[in-house]
Amino acid sequence: MLSRALRGVADAAQRRIPRADLDERDPDFIRERLPWMWLVASIWFRGEVRGLGNIPDSGPVLLVGNHSGGNVTPDTIVFTLAFNAYFGVERAFYQLAHNLVLAMPALGSLRKFGTVAASPQNARKALESDAALLVYPGGDYEVHRPTWARNRVDFDNRKGFIRLALEQDVPLVPVVSIGGQETALFLNRGDRLARLLALDRMFRLKVLPISIAAPWGLNIGDMLGHVPLPAKITIETLPAIDVRAEFGPDPDLDEVYDYIVGLMQDTLDALAAERRLPILG
């Protein structure tokens, strides 16, 4: 009975997932909302984005970030503002997001920001259109890691982003952020619970996170999001990596993965060392 009901919800959610249409990105819409984003990023999160000059000024580029903050992802808000302000809304910039995020009725406007459902096809389409593409390989697994693992890059061994960079022959720019996992007290991913309820098969959800977050208190699933604590978000953009130039024409994926994750982890450790207090930064 429960299983049938869940399957029904899953089917309904799947039907709501919009087809990727890069044309839905609307530069005027983004431009008019940048002031709101600037207010949130500057006042609430005291965002600081460094090294945007490391992103090539034009052409396709794959931005690879670590992801934090549960279903409310302050690192994406701060980085999207910074990217659009720095390069201008005229430069096409897409972000891959979990299917369920785009299926939520209240978040339909994300598509106008250039957010498309995470899939290899959508990623290819975006890069083939010469756009900048932001991906979070850790996805739902990383974004719901416990708060005590906040300063850890955890891509769950997902290497699709390296295959994508090689296939499209585009530079890869690591984007490392800190602070997002201090916006609530994340207790457990609930990955076993998700498997038990077959959420993985039905919704592509590998987790059913448990956290303590405003205004809910105990927050299971984080499906309705939460009010994030005003943690300082710092983001460091690292120099671009040409995977073939650095690892040869036929690189070993494991070697590249270890190198990129290691580099991002070193940067995250350095950002963590700068922080004096949680939330305050």
Add this chain to the structure above:
Amino acid sequence: MRVKAQTIVSAPPRAVWEVISDPTRQLGYMSGITRWEVAGERPAGIGARYRVLLRVGSAEVGGLIEVVEFAEPRELAWTSVTGVDQRGRWRLREVSAGRTRVELRLAYGVAGSGLGGWVAEHVAAPIVTGHLRRTVQQLGRLVEAEQVRARALARRTTQSA
């Protein structure tokens, strides 16, 4: 939102003009500016375009600007082509021999952004005004120091001659 800053510089307008009209020198004295690059073939004068970014809060904002007024050594004005809507103006006036009043004005906003834009413009105003104030102060110190060095060089040249 309109903000401005002004100062009196102990130097003739021409000396100030040489600094403010030279695109290679903007990063040296303009507060908060993280990028000032010539965009196009014309480095200065009417029609010259620059890619300019100013750090305000958590973002570097700006875009492409174009010089629309270039009246030596009195007025230099620009307007935005892309990015945040802006109009800016340097206004130089000689107040007495060898002294110049320097005024820097900036009007900015995001057309169509409604209440969010209005609030953001007002929240950003003290930050932008602070940048403008430090810019004219740093410009004044830079130009006055160059005047002192030029006079010292002239003295040494005269003595050695």
